[in-house]
Amino acid sequence: MSGFFENYGFLIVTIVQQALLGLSIYFPLMAGQLSLASIGFYSLGGYVAAIMGTHPALAPLREALGFWMFPLEWLGALVLSVILGIAVGYPALRLRGIYLALATVAFVQVVNVAVLNMPIAGGAVGIFGIPQAFESRLDYIWFFGPLFFFALFLVWRIGNMGRGLAFFAVREDELAAGAMGVATTGNKVTAFVLGCALAGVTGAMSAPFLNTWNARQGTFDASVTCLAYVLIGGSRSIWGPLCGAALLVSLPELLRPLKDSRMILNGVVLVAACVYLPQGIMGGLAALRARLSGRGGAA
Amino acid sequence: MSALLQATDLRRRFGGLMAVCDVSIEVRPGEIMGLIGPNGAGKTTFFNLLTGMTRADSGTVVFDGHDVTRARPEAIARLGLARTFQNIRLFGGLTLMDNVRVAGRVQARHGLLSGLCFTPGSRREDEAVTEEAYGLLRLVGLEDRADHLAASLPYGDRRRLEIARALALTPKLLLLDEPAAGLNPSEKLGLADFIRDIKERFDLTVLLIEHNVPMVMGLCDRVMVLNFGQTIAVGAPEDVQRDPGVIEAYLGGDAHGAA
Numbered sequence: 001m002s003g004f005f006e007n008y009g010f011l012i013v014t015i016v017q018q019a020l021l022g023l024s025i026y027f028p029l030m031a032g033q034l035s036l037a038s039i040g041f042y043s044l045g046g047y048v049a050a051i052m053g054t055h056p057a058l059a060p061l062r063e064a065l066g067f068w069m070f071p072l073e074w075l076g077a078l079v080l081s082v083i084l085g086i087a088v089g090y091p092a093l094r095l096r097g098i099y100l101a102l103a104t105v106a107f108v109q110v111v112n113v114a115v116l117n118m119p120i121a122g123g124a125v126g127i128f129g130i131p132q133a134f135e136s137r138l139d140y141i142w143f144f145g146p147l148f149f150f151a152l153f154l155v156w157r158i159g160n161m162g163r164g165l166a167f168f169a170v171r172e173d174e175l176a177a178g179a180m181g182v183a184t185t186g187n188k189v190t191a192f193v194l195g196c197a198l199a200g201v202t203g204a205m206s207a208p209f210l211n212t213w214n215a216r217q218g219t220f221d222a223s224v225t226c227l228a229y230v231l232i233g234g235s236r237s238i239w240g241p242l243c244g245a246a247l248l249v250s251l252p253e254l255l256r257p258l259k260d261s262r263m264i265l266n267g268v269v270l271v272a273a274c275v276y277l278p279q280g281i282m283g284g285l286a287a288l289r290a291r292l293s294g295r296g297g298a299a
Numbered sequence: 300m301s302a303l304l305q306a307t308d309l310r311r312r313f314g315g316l317m318a319v320c321d322v323s324i325e326v327r328p329g330e331i332m333g334l335i336g337p338n339g340a341g342k343t344t345f346f347n348l349l350t351g352m353t354r355a356d357s358g359t360v361v362f363d364g365h366d367v368t369r370a371r372p373e374a375i376a377r378l379g380l381a382r383t384f385q386n387i388r389l390f391g392g393l394t395l396m397d398n399v400r401v402a403g404r405v406q407a408r409h410g411l412l413s414g415l416c417f418t419p420g421s422r423r424e425d426e427a428v429t430e431e432a433y434g435l436l437r438l439v440g441l442e443d444r445a446d447h448l449a450a451s452l453p454y455g456d457r458r459r460l461e462i463a464r465a466l467a468l469t470p471k472l473l474l475l476d477e478p479a480a481g482l483n484p485s486e487k488l489g490l491a492d493f494i495r496d497i498k499e500r501f502d503l504t505v506l507l508i509e510h511n512v513p514m515v516m517g518l519c520d521r522v523m524v525l526n527f528g529q530t531i532a533v534g535a536p537e538d539v540q541r542d543p544g545v546i547e548a549y550l551g552g553d554a555h556g557a558a
């Protein structure tokens with residue numbers, strides 16, 4: 001059993017880490033906003049942690065704080081993400097649907113080009129030798145695990161308390177929500193910033209986990225992969241992002257015996273999931289449960 | 300300053316079309332006022348101007364002593380001006396209960412943070428809102444379907460749910476955009492009684508757009524007639540009915556009469 005965790009510890013933690021990115025897309029989706037900006041905030045959060053962890057000027061601070069340097073890095077990433085999220089959110093959320101998605105893709109590109117040209121971020125090479133928090137990769141679950149459960153709690157609680165209804169009302173019909181006194185812009189920005197903050201902190205935790213950080217962390221490909229977690233897992237269930245991340249992260253590993261042809265099968269699985277499970281895995285399970293209990297169509 | 304809603308010289312142009320041209324209205328507290336006119340007369344645009352969903356090019360709107368000409372829709376709604384839509388806009392993916400609770404929660408003092416921390420105040424408030432929403436669903440006879448999705452309702456029930464949702468804002472003025480559209484004759488009769496009933500019960504003022512002339516004549520204290528974006532008559536229903544301009548607009552005094 002210990003061999004299993006030694007071999008797959010990195011994979012398990014990566015699933016949770018990627019599920020967090022999926023959840024960060026899920027937050028704006030609660031208010032009906034399709035945003036791909038998460039990866040940009042993830043990348044920035046990682047740079048905050050990488051710079052705070054390696055910059056020579058901060059050496060005395062690291063010395064003094066020891067392990068507590070890591071929470072401070074998270075806090076730095078959180079503050080930056082919230083401020084930037086509000087600054088980006090207010091103008092961007094005037095756009096709807098596909099235009100918002102495009103604007104957020106553009107934001108990710110801007111972040112990417114900006115960090116490539118900032119000397120403090122190490123240019124194309126990035127930042128190496130970021131101090132480690134734990135000996136073993138698996139131990140990083142103590143970073144990502146609690147954050148994941150906290151994020152799940154947030155999603156669950158928002159969905160179940162009265163105030164969360166404002167998000168859903170905006171998702172269902174923005175004009176009618178306004179007519180019912182719901183502050184549409186405020187709620188959209190709140191949902192967006194929650195996602196940004198989660199992505200930023202996830203990035204800050206990921207920098208030590210991955211040891212190096214560079215601009216490749218924040219590419220368009222990564223944005224689309226995050227969206228795929230939510231869509232394949234199910235966009236109307238809080239477990240959807242975890243489900244999607246578990247499948248998409250582990251699939252290439254499980255298919256490793258197939259060598260080079262594994263990516264073909266990987267693609268086939270994704271296409272099949274889109275065709276046969278349009279509501280994602282969780283949506284498919286809900287429909288199946290409804291059919292088995294004989295109610296049908298209740299999903 | 301006795302009017303609850305006072306709009307003065309409202310004007311709105313869409314490209315080459317003058318949708319609403321210098322229309323004024325005064326709605327007095329406690330009355331039921333009708334807004335009628337042929338299709339395309341600018342009635343719905345006028346509602347959108349009053350509720351902040353469309354910006355006026357010029358003119359002013361004063362509601363309950365506040366100038367709301369440039370206010371956002373949610374701010375106007377919170378002042379107590381609720382509306383329904385001609386093409387019913389419910390939150391289809393939410394339950395009937397949640398549809399009504401959205402508006403009730405808006406006036407809540409406790410925000411996101413205290414809800415996340417499970418403060419007793421925010422829980423009591425949630426319970427109070429739920430209780431009130433249930434009462435409103437009972438009023439429109441939908442309480443047994445409180446946990447169904449709004450999208451699953453038949454047409455007539457959607458209209459009633461939309462009115463219940465508007466009432467959850469505890470409005471002073473209720474704007475109804477063609478509440479009888481798509482209802483059968485017996486439902487229409489019931490609707491007039493229902494509007495009178497909620498007006499008394501909630502101490503409302505009502506402004507409604509309606510095509511069904513007998514219903515308007517029987518229900519409204521005063522009627523205003525729009526045609527081509529302009530007011531052509533205001534007054535008691537029986538006077539308006541005899542007005543030559545109104546007869547011409549409805550029966551076609553010229554080639555564009557039906558446009």
